[in-house]
Amino acid sequence: MDLNTVVEVRDGRRPGPWRPGDGWLGGGTYLFSEPQPHLRRLIDLSRMGWTPLQRLPDGSLEIAATCTITQLSRRARAMDDPAAPLFEQCCRSFLASFKIWNLATVGGNLCNALPAGPMISLSAALDGSCLLIAQDGSTRRVHVADFVTGAGRKILAEGELLRSVTLPARALASRTAFRQVSLYGLGRSGALVIGCVDPVDGSFALTVTAATVRPYRLWFPLPPRARELHAALARTVPDDAWFDDIHGLPAWRRHMAFRLAEEIRRELEEGTPS
Template identity: 75%
Template sequence: MDLNTVVEIRDARDPAPWRPGDAWLGGGTYLFSEPQPRLRRLVDLSRTGWPPVELHTDGSLEIAATCTIAQLSRFARTLDAEAAPLFEQCCRAFLASFKIWNMATVGGNLCNALPAGPMISLTSALDGECLLLAQDGVRRRVRVADFVTGAGRKDLAEGELLRSITLPARSLACRTAFRQASLYGLGRSGVLVIGTLDPVDGSLAITVTASTVRPVRLWFPLPPSATALRAAIGAAVGEGEWFDDIHGLPEWRCHMTYHCAAQILRELTEVKR
């Protein structure tokens, strides 16, 4: 879609004061999908030259906000980590064309803060941390699970930039389980639940997305019983936080979340033969 209110595109490498009507431009797959009448200038991040994915010496993984889904998928195929399959599972949860895969960015998916955003699912499940850059140069770090605060809402100030997401080495070493549910075969995720089992201390994390307006990450020092897990999810998801739209009623999303979480608990706690 043409954005006929935009009068200027600025290269993000050339600093300039932020002003009302500015917006960061990454892949643009959402930005150009519908009218944006408030926008006057786009600040283009495509030529920043940030490495899409970096594996640090401490074993942590840093994903640039400008990393595309296609780049992340290709990298994950070479990643020697127990959690590597989860990357492709979440990339495939887009159910998008190759054109979207090659343009849509990880940062854009987080900043849109849509409940069904699978990069939110991936990075919150692996206990990711966002690096945010303010216009005055101040940096701050926020856990992905806290960065997305509601449907379309995030902890991002005016002019602030999501630079990257870092996944700790310990999370990458976890055994993972993935469940996704949609109302129809190629539909948007109505429920997406991910479990991670820490090989060091046996702790379990269950992350609920798509069915809730924000990511809900529950950590247990030891795997709970099915009854305790169900109670923990019910207590963590507040009144009105089960998402309600054309892709699923809250009651269905709640039921399927409990069902998927129970399956994940069984999968991750059964003895591997």
């Protein structure tokens, strides 16, 4: 779609003052999918030269905001981390064509802050943190689970940039279980639930996305019993946090999230060494 209100595209490598009507351009798969009447200028990040994925000295994985879904999927296939299968499972939750995979970015998916954003699901489940850069060059880190605050809402300040997402080595070594459900065979995720068991202390984390307006990550020092997990979910996710749109009613999303959470609990409990 033509964005007929945009009068300028600036190379992101050239610093300049932020002004009203500016917007960051990554892959553009969402940006060019519908009118953006508030935009007057795009700041193009495609030539920033950021390494898509890199291992840091402490074993964590840094994913650049401009990393495409194709790049993430290819790299994950070569990873030997126990949590590596989760990357492909979340990539496949896009249910998008190869053309979208080649352009859509990890950062764009997070910044759109849609409940069904699978990169939000992946990075929140693996305890990821966002590196944010303000216009004055200052930086801050925020957990992905806190970065998205509602459907289409995130904590980015005016002109602030999502530079990368870092997944800790300990999370990458976790045992994981994945569940996703849609109303239709090729529909948008109605509920996406991920469980992780920590390789060091055996703690259990459950992350609920798509069914809710923002990600919810529950942590237990030990794998919970069914009743404990049910009670924690009911206590943590408010009644008004279950998402409501044509892809699923709140009651159905809540029911499926609880059901998938129990399936995950059982799967990971059965895989616990005796």
